[in-house]
Amino acid sequence: MTVKQRNSRKSPGNTKDVPKVDERNGSEKENVRSGIRIDWRRIAIRLLMIIAILVAVYFSKANKMVLFAKQNEEIKKKSIEISCSEDYAEEVRHFQGCTPKKCGRMVSDLLIKPAEVAALHNIAERGLALGGSSGGASILDLHSGALSQGNAFVNIYKLDASKTIFTGQDFKIYSHVKGKIHQAIADHFELDPRQLFLTHPTFFSRITPAPPQTVHDEYWHPHVDKETYESFHYTSLLYLTDYGRDFEGGRFVFIDKDSNKTVEPRKGRVSAFTSGSENLHHVEPVTGGIRYAITVSFTCDPKHAIEDPKLPR
Numbered sequence: 001m002t003v004k005q006r007n008s009r010k011s012p013g014n015t016k017d018v019p020k021v022d023e024r025n026g027s028e029k030e031n032v033r034s035g036i037r038i039d040w041r042r043i044a045i046r047l048l049m050i051i052a053i054l055v056a057v058y059f060s061k062a063n064k065m066v067l068f069a070k071q072n073e074e075i076k077k078k079s080i081e082i083s084c085s086e087d088y089a090e091e092v093r094h095f096q097g098c099t100p101k102k103c104g105r106m107v108s109d110l111l112i113k114p115a116e117v118a119a120l121h122n123i124a125e126r127g128l129a130l131g132g133s134s135g136g137a138s139i140l141d142l143h144s145g146a147l148s149q150g151n152a153f154v155n156i157y158k159l160d161a162s163k164t165i166f167t168g169q170d171f172k173i174y175s176h177v178k179g180k181i182h183q184a185i186a187d188h189f190e191l192d193p194r195q196l197f198l199t200h201p202t203f204f205s206r207i208t209p210a211p212p213q214t215v216h217d218e219y220w221h222p223h224v225d226k227e228t229y230e231s232f233h234y235t236s237l238l239y240l241t242d243y244g245r246d247f248e249g250g251r252f253v254f255i256d257k258d259s260n261k262t263v264e265p266r267k268g269r270v271s272a273f274t275s276g277s278e279n280l281h282h283v284e285p286v287t288g289g290i291r292y293a294i295t296v297s298f299t300c301d302p303k304h305a306i307e308d309p310k311l312p313r
């Protein structure tokens, strides 16, 4: 039907299917005048219902998100205890001295010094400048040498430039920072530090808002670290840039049944947690700027232990 035909059907002159004015309620009187049958009262009720639903959804969502660690607060130490998932508890119970008293998470902003954070940020920038994913997420693993490049990975130690861009001091700082996180995890979860080992992969990450090109760029999916990285028993993240200042989006979210707990990245913030399904989590998509972090992971299994990364000769 053309516009003309439609308009002529609805024209006031065509009274065949228009009810008599007096038999209709007030809201319909006007409709009759224009020749269009619209029940304004019904529409208003529907609109109110939609608004009520939107308000309810908004508040239920708001209730479901708790800011566990805000960017602008300096946290000495904050923690949450959670029951270990059955599979995690079953696995770690075989490793004496490495079984946590309780599973959970902890955040501390005072463990790592600002100069150490700046030095690590600088290492990440230098190393990742030699490569970089064509999508939004790049990694550099100083231990294996894995570096994102385009849609794949290369070994940074096979690139000539790597021979001059890193110094012994870079690796010293990495080991020192790793040592402090190792001790903090052992203290918090009441472990024997001699039974807790650095494991692979342990890597710098750089995230930008660039659209993903491969699955390696899809960092935002909810996951359990123990399932993604088999050797992990304790995960730690050290943030090297500030949420809201250096980048937008990119907050870390623990997905819990009652309410999600969000950690906003802050320079020098360490977030450490047991790697089982009690700590399902995801990272919100980065929508602006550049986000840098390091994942430093630990295992109870000596078979998966790795040495600290070293400057290759």
Ligand SMILES: O=C(O)CCC(=O)C(=O)O
Residues within 6 Å of the ligand: 205, 225, 228, 237, 252, 281, 282, 283, 293, 295
């Ligand atoms: O960068 C982060 O905040 C978390 C990354 C993460 O969940 C992972 O590498 O498994």
Ligand SMILES: [Fe+2]
Residues within 6 Å of the ligand: 223, 224, 225, 281
């Ligand atoms: Fe993770």
